[in-house]
Amino acid sequence: MSPVSNRAAETTAVTADPIATVLPGLLPEIARTASDRDRDRVLPRAELDLLAGAGLLAVTVPVEYGGHGLGIGSAAGLIAALAAVDPSLAQIPQSHFTFLDALARLAPPGLAEEVFGRVAGGARLANAQSERGGATAVDDATSVVRTARGLRLSGEKFYCTGAVLADLLAVRALGPDGGRVLVYLPAETEGVSILDDWDAVGQRTSASGTVEFDDVPVEPEQVVAFDELFERPSTYGARAQLLHAAVDAGLASGALAAGAEAAQRARPWFEAGVERAVDDPLLLASAGELELTVRAARALLDAAVRAIETAEVAGEPPELVAEASLATAAAKVAAGRAARHAGEALFDFGGTRAAAAASNLSRYWRDARTHTLHDPERWKLAHLGRWALAGTRPPAHGNI
Numbered sequence: 001m002s003p004v005s006n007r008a009a010e011t012t013a014v015t016a017d018p019i020a021t022v023l024p025g026l027l028p029e030i031a032r033t034a035s036d037r038d039r040d041r042v043l044p045r046a047e048l049d050l051l052a053g054a055g056l057l058a059v060t061v062p063v064e065y066g067g068h069g070l071g072i073g074s075a076a077g078l079i080a081a082l083a084a085v086d087p088s089l090a091q092i093p094q095s096h097f098t099f100l101d102a103l104a105r106l107a108p109p110g111l112a113e114e115v116f117g118r119v120a121g122g123a124r125l126a127n128a129q130s131e132r133g134g135a136t137a138v139d140d141a142t143s144v145v146r147t148a149r150g151l152r153l154s155g156e157k158f159y160c161t162g163a164v165l166a167d168l169l170a171v172r173a174l175g176p177d178g179g180r181v182l183v184y185l186p187a188e189t190e191g192v193s194i195l196d197d198w199d200a201v202g203q204r205t206s207a208s209g210t211v212e213f214d215d216v217p218v219e220p221e222q223v224v225a226f227d228e229l230f231e232r233p234s235t236y237g238a239r240a241q242l243l244h245a246a247v248d249a250g251l252a253s254g255a256l257a258a259g260a261e262a263a264q265r266a267r268p269w270f271e272a273g274v275e276r277a278v279d280d281p282l283l284l285a286s287a288g289e290l291e292l293t294v295r296a297a298r299a300l301l302d303a304a305v306r307a308i309e310t311a312e313v314a315g316e317p318p319e320l321v322a323e324a325s326l327a328t329a330a331a332k333v334a335a336g337r338a339a340r341h342a343g344e345a346l347f348d349f350g351g352t353r354a355a356a357a358a359s360n361l362s363r364y365w366r367d368a369r370t371h372t373l374h375d376p377e378r379w380k381l382a383h384l385g386r387w388a389l390a391g392t393r394p395p396a397h398g399n400i
Contacts, residue, residue, distance in 0.1 A: 017070055019077045022054045031085035035360045041204050043196075044089045045165055051093075052122040060097055062104070065113060066120030072097075072239050073305045076246040080301070083250025084257070087367040088205040090250060092162040094243040095127035099170035101239055102182060106224040115168060115184055126166035126187075128157040128211045138397075143174040144181060144218055151176065151218040153183055153191075157211045163187070164196045164207040171213065172226060180226040183218055191216035202363070202370030230396050233321035235308050237398035238328040242304050244374055245328065248335035249301045251371070252294045255342035255364035262350025262361065263287070283349065290345050297338035300331040322393035325400045329380035336377055339368035375399050 030047050037044060051057055059074045061067020068074070075097040083090035096119075103115055119125060130137050142155020153173060163169065166187050175181035187194060191214045198208040229236050266277035274280055307327035311320035343365030347354045354361050383400055386392040394400045 017074050018055055019074050027085055034086035037205050038363045039360050043205050043207050047089055048165055058120045060100055061116045061120050065116035076242055079243055079246040080250035083247045084254035087251045088203045090247050091206045095161050096125045098240040099125055099127055110221055123167035125168045126162035128160045128169050128171040130159045132158045140174055144176050146176045153213045153216040153218050155213050160211045161206050161208045163194050163211050164209050181223050182226045184222050189216055200370050202366030233318045233396045234316050235311050235324050237400055238308050238324040241328045241332050245301055245332040245335040247371055248339040249297045251368055252338035252342045255346050256294050259346030259349035262354045266351040293338045293341055297335040300334045304328040304331040325394045326387055329384055329400050333377045333380045336372035343368040
């Protein structure tokens with residue numbers, strides 16, 4: 001899958017896009033080991049080191065802090081290309097780029113210089129947002145409190161994608177003065193424990209798990225007001241969702257490619273009257289339908305990038321932010337459907353032998369089914385429906 005369209009710049013100065021110039025040379029090696037790493041649950045430390053060393057995790061870092069100063073299209077292009085060969089690996093940069101975006105919008109100069117500078121030097125940022133115990137996914141018990149010894153952070157987070165291999169964490173918590181905050185701190189900070197306890201059917205090597213915070217010392221300058229992101233319409237939520245959609249769109253492309261390869265080895269059904277399975281007219285029709293589905297998802301992903309860029313160039317007016325969110329919701333639903341469809345259909349293309357455990361072709365469906373549980377598609381459709389029938393703009397809560 002070619003990278004999605006790319007905004008010219010996040011700042012007035014940009015560098016060449018390494019997604020186009022560097023990434024293609026790295027993908028074959030990442031692809032070569034992806035299935036084995038999934039089967040044996042080997043975390044992609046070497047692969048992340050490769051990406052960071054090539055500057056690919058700093059594509060959105062402003063030039064003045066040592067990054068490439070590129071737009072969200074470059075981040076989405078990176079994630080989609082990675083997902084085509086290794087969906088678990090592709091999910092790790094999603095939160096990395098999302099919380100770099102939050103940093104750019106919220107952080108004072110000192111914190112921005114510290115975090116952006118470290119990322120430009122190869123550091124990885126992971127999220128610690130969701131908790132298992134809350135009534136919903138946005139309810140937090142983790143908190144920052146004032147003590148005689150200064151600010152302290154305590155609590156426990158789960159679903160912390162990338163945290164096991166992270167250098168920095170962005171922690172969502174209740175603030176000492178009410179509301180929610182983000183705390184940016186080094187992963188090795190005293191009192192932080194990162195557990196490699198992720199155990200799911202898919203996305204097995206996304207370096208997720210539990211992160212515990214036991215009376216962790218926090219400096220005031222490490223804390224930013226998370227709720228300020230949602231005081232006015234912005235593209236923050238659309239950007240985050242776009243990167244999830246890029247995982248699914250890339251995964252769909254990868255599964256389609258794997259299905260095409262499996263079809264080359266498959267035996268034709270005797271009633272088809274052909275010598276090769278790839279000449280079976282019914283199989284060709286099925287493949288055509290899937291190609292259409294994947295192309296549509298990729299096109300909607302491109303459209304969402306353009307909508308986000310248009311809103312940002314115009315200064316994020318509410319009507320253009322709404323369109324960016326709606327375009328991203330459409331892309332997210334279409335990409336999720338394409339990923340699940342492709343992950344299932346590849347078995348039809350390859351026949352019974354495609355189900356052999358040694359082939360590990362199940363990883364595409366397992367990864368698609370697991371990743372598309374993020375941010376339910378039914379609510380994307382609800383917001384699209386409200387817009388279609390009543391012109392109701394989607395909410396600015398960061399998940400659309």
